Amino acid sequence: MTSSVPGHPLAPGATLGVMGGGQLGRMFVHAAQRLGYATAVLDPDEASPAGLVSHHHVQAGYLDEAGLHRLAQVADAITTEFENVPAEALTGLAERRFVAPAADAVSVAQDRTKEKAHFTRCGVPCAxxxxxxxxxxxxxxxxxxxxxxxxxxxxxxxxxxxxxxxxxxxxxxxxxxxxxxxxxxxxLLPLASEISVVVARGADGAMVHLPVQKNLHRAGILAVTEVGEGVVPGALAQQAIESTRAIAQGLDYVGVLCVEFFVLQDGSLVVNEMAPRPHNSGHWSMDGADVSQFELQVRTLAGLPLAAPRQHSHAIMLNLLGDLWFASGAERTPPWADVLALPGAHLHLYGKASARPGRKMGHLTFTAADAAQARTTALRACGLLGLETF
Missing domain, CATH: 3.30.1490.20 (ATP-grasp fold, A domain)
Structure with a gap:
């Protein structure tokens, strides 16, 4: 059950709040500010990537009552940037402000047993x-x-x-x-590939989605996402979209939701997990579509119309982990000038103070007119950075 939506739509000039100050919060803040909103971030880290670029940074823990009260004072509506924000904090905030996604939806995503039970209720097969x-x-x-x-x-x-x-x-x-x-x-199932779908659902039930994304993971962390015509077979993509819509509908979800799927070697589809927020695999939309997943998050929170995103370029996204800074043994700055000399390169660094192996430091998206061009350029970047090819 979502909290009420007083005064919606919220016009630019209102303040949108976000629980969590990581890179997803930072990109939400940038999208909100581009549309004319003020922003507020609650995060305990004084140097959080989102807090550093927001109008307000409430430096407090996620269950700190004084911090939550302050966030509710300055923000007209509140979202979250990661699924492990305590659901009880969202419940308390919803007594004072519109919160999307709601605590009950987030709590399902926080528990694999609840999550799988929900998938089953929605008729979506899992392992x-x-x-x-x-x-x-x-x-x-x-x-x-x-x-x-x-x-x-x-x-x-x-x-x-x-x-x-x-x-x-x-x-x-x-x-x-x-x-x-x-x-x-x-x-353990015989996998052929992994895909994901990002949907956005408004409080009025309207729903739109990004094109289906093909993903490559290494050591459990997303490494590469590719999106474009022919990347995912049409019938399979439609099945994934319909399943994701059913999952969001079953939660009465409001906000941006990503659902990840396994494609098995026999061509069948099983759901893996969901994330009640924008997702790493949707970052390409900032450069390859006319409406990004973060703008969709702003629109669902502010009660604005949901325009269906249109992909205008084939896109390949490379995740940039802290390992890149230590590729030669000693810490160094990766050769960004060489990378940015490549056609269609879009570099996003998250403003984190220090690199360490496994830490998400940024992403690179390569856009092109077709798959061959995007792939050729992305592979050249892999060579420059010392990334494993794909």
Whole structure:
């Protein structure tokens, strides 16, 4: 159930708030400011990427009552930039301000067992799985689920809290390593590829989506996204879009939602997980479409009309991790001038104070008239940066 939407649509000049000060918050803030809104960020880090560029930075923890009260005072409506914001904080904020997405939708995304139950209710197939909370449930795991992937039920992202297990002995060891917290064991499926869909749904039920995105992950972290005609077969793309719309509709969702899918070797589609926010795989839309996922987030929060995004260029997005800064052993600045000399290169750095391996520092999007041009240029960038090719 979403909170009421007083005074919508919010006209430019109003203040839009965001829980979380990372790069997704930063790009939301930029999109809001471009449309004429003031912004407010709640984040405990004094140097948070979003806080540094916002009109207001409430430096407080996500359950700090004084901080939440201050955010509700300055912001006319509030969203979130990551799924692990405590749902109870969103519930409290919704008593005073319009909050999208709502706490109940976010809480589903925070718990894999709730998430999978929701997928099933919506008629969207997911991988065979079993909940493991007790030694008895561990012993009763069906043989058919092995080999599999053991995932913590809560707080996992970017491959964290996930362990591949080949047999029962490995499963028991992995559960011990994960401190025996509630987990979900998923059967390891024969994957052909991974895709994702970003949708935006307004409080009035209107819904639009970005084109379906093909993704490549390395070590559980998104490395490459490609979007354009022919990248994902039409029938498969339509199935993914319809499934994502059903998932959003079933939550009475308001905001931007990303749903990730596995494409199996037999051509079938199973849902992996959802993120109640803009997503790394949708970053290409800032340069390859006329409406980005962050503008859609602003529009859903402010109650503005949702225009269907139109892709105007084939796009390939490369994720830039902190490892790039240490590619030669010692810390260095990557050769951005060489990269920006490439046609269709769009560099986005997130304003983080220091690089470290595995940390998301930015992304590069290459736009071109067709797939061959985009791929050729993106591969040249990989060579300049020392990135693995694709």
């Amino acid at each position: 065979p799985n079993a909940l493991i909370e007790t030694p008895g449930q561990l012993a009763d795991v069906p043989d058919a689920l092995l080999p599999g992937v053991l995932k913590t039920a809560r707080l996992g992202y970017d491959g964290k809290g996930q362990v591949r297990v080949a047999d029962r002995a490995a499963l028991a060891k992995a559960w011990d390593e994960l401190k025996r917290v509630p987990c979900v064991l998923e059967k």
